[in-house]
Amino acid sequence: MPTQLPDEIHNQIVLLSKQGDDLAQKGDLEAAKERYIAALRLLPEDHIQWNAATWLYVALGDAHFRTGAFDKAHKCFINAIQCPDGLGNPYIHLRLGQVNFESKNLGRAADELARAYMGGGMEIFMEDDPKYLEFLETRITV
Known part of the structure; x- marks a missing residue:
């Protein structure tokens, strides 16, 4: 497995994540969740091996937590704990x-x-x- 994502994919993930963060800060949590999910989908197979998966699952989990979707938030944070530096x-x-x-x-x-x-x-x-x-x-x- 490569140690780094290709620049193009990394840049797309960073952009989608920033858009999600901006939307979450404005209170549009549903749109923020869509951006985080889109970013997660850009990760290669075995996505929990990538550092980006950690912070994307945390961001998505936070959005679920803030909307009271505790089951979905729980799944995100369980996923995050399995990613690099999660545990x-x-x-x-x-x-x-x-x-x-x-x-x-x-x-x-x-x-x-x-x-x-x-x-x-x-x-x-x-x-x-x-x-x-x-x-x-x-x-x-x-």
Whole structure:
């Protein structure tokens, strides 16, 4: 397997991702999701081997999370964790914890939120609803 994507494909992925990010920032999450999916489709077979897959799955998962599509968000973050530098990434574990919390899978939520806390400290929780950190505090001493 090559170590880098061809420039043309890489540039298309970066462009689609930026468009998705801009749309997400403006609140058009459905259009953002379409851009992220289009970018993922440009990756060669065995796409989870590529670095781009990690951040594309995270971006797509975030969009699903923000729209309350927790099952789809969960699938995206599970995919992201299998991609390069996914396992152990505090942000991915944070989102997995939040998705599991929202899905009432509290044991798994506590585990993932603890991983996020261990990797990213309390700061990683500061931009989200305090309920996630409050929940984690009921499970471990932070």
